[in-house]
Amino acid sequence: MQRGAVPFLVSATSGTTVLGAFDPLEAIADVCQRHGLWLHVDAAWGGSVLLSQTHRHLLDGIQRADSVAWNPHKLLAAGLQCSALLLQDTSNLLKRCHGSQASYLFQQDKFYDVALDTGDKVVQCGRRVDCLKLWLMWKAQGDQGLERRIDQAFVLARYLVEEMKKREGFELVMEPEFVNVCFWFVPPSLRGKQESPDYQERLSKVAPVLKERMVKEGSMMIGYQPHGTRGNFFRVVVANSALTCADMDFLLNELERLGQDL
Numbered sequence: 221m222q223r224g225a226v227p228f229l230v231s232a233t234s235g236t237t238v239l240g241a242f243d244p245l246e247a248i249a250d251v252c253q254r255h256g257l258w259l260h261v262d263a264a265w266g267g268s269v270l271l272s273q274t275h276r277h278l279l280d281g282i283q284r285a286d287s288v289a290w291n292p293h294k295l296l297a298a299g300l301q302c303s304a305l306l307l308q309d310t311s312n313l314l315k316r317c318h319g320s321q322a323s324y325l326f327q328q329d330k331f332y333d334v335a336l337d338t339g340d341k342v343v344q345c346g347r348r349v350d351c352l353k354l355w356l357m358w359k360a361q362g363d364q365g366l367e368r369r370i371d372q373a374f375v376l377a378r379y380l381v382e383e384m385k386k387r388e389g390f391e392l393v394m395e396p397e398f399v400n401v402c403f404w405f406v407p408p409s410l411r412g413k414q415e416s417p418d419y420q421e422r423l424s425k426v427a428p429v430l431k432e433r434m435v436k437e438g439s440m441m442i443g444y445q446p447h448g449t450r451g452n453f454f455r456v457v458v459a460n461s462a463l464t465c466a467d468m469d470f471l472l473n474e475l476e477r478l479g480q481d482l
Contacts, residue, residue, distance in 0.1 A: 235266020
């Protein structure tokens with residue numbers, strides 16, 4: 221601002237990709253309201269939590285956003301792809317931004333309301349009917365069915381965390397706020413050596429080795445990544461509604477088996 225730049229938009233996140241963190245939307249909305257800023261919420265991953273009475277508090281304040289991005293194909297497991305951009309604006313903003321009113325496609329003198337020509341509202345013009353996938357799934361499962369799916373994911377994530385705490389060799393990156401469970405597997409050769417100068421470097425090499433082993437054996441697949449100053453750690457995203465506690469136990473047992481010689 222000292223250089224003359226004027227902020228016009230704040231982009232908050234509800235459910236970050238790696239840690240599954242949620243920004244404090246109410247506090248951010250207060251700042252935006254005070255300074256006349258557009259508030260966008262990237263809720264692509266975490267937006268479905270709004271369907272859970274138990275966990276929707278994570279999204280407190282989202283109703284104050286000017287725009288929200290939401291991907292039902294993620295936590296709700298709607299068919300790929302199923303994405304939505306929700307707007308408070310009722311002035312046909314998307315068409316005003318993207319519409320070209322090409323006369324060979326979108327004639328303005330049709331006998332019906334030309335607002336029905338949704339292709340003139342998006343950059344790509346033609347696209348699949350994403351909303352149909354969500355509508356059909358919602359009709360089939362209902363509010364309670366979708367809520368159970370979300371709540372079960374939280375239950376399994378918590379089960380996984382509590383089981384990790386009972387075992388030697390598992391170290392949480394942080395207590396999960398969502399269904400992203402991030403952790404290091406500390407192999408026998410590194411346990412109790414946290415003060416060693418090369419500990420972090422050696423620990424960072426563990427996840428890639430275990431990932432290779434599990435993939436080659438075909439037993440499971442878990443993603444890993446570094447984050448800021450943190451070395452490589454595993455990230456288990458508990459989103460599949462077919463998962464059970466037995467699957468969580470298998471995951472921990474398999475990591476122990478694959479890493480016992482490291």
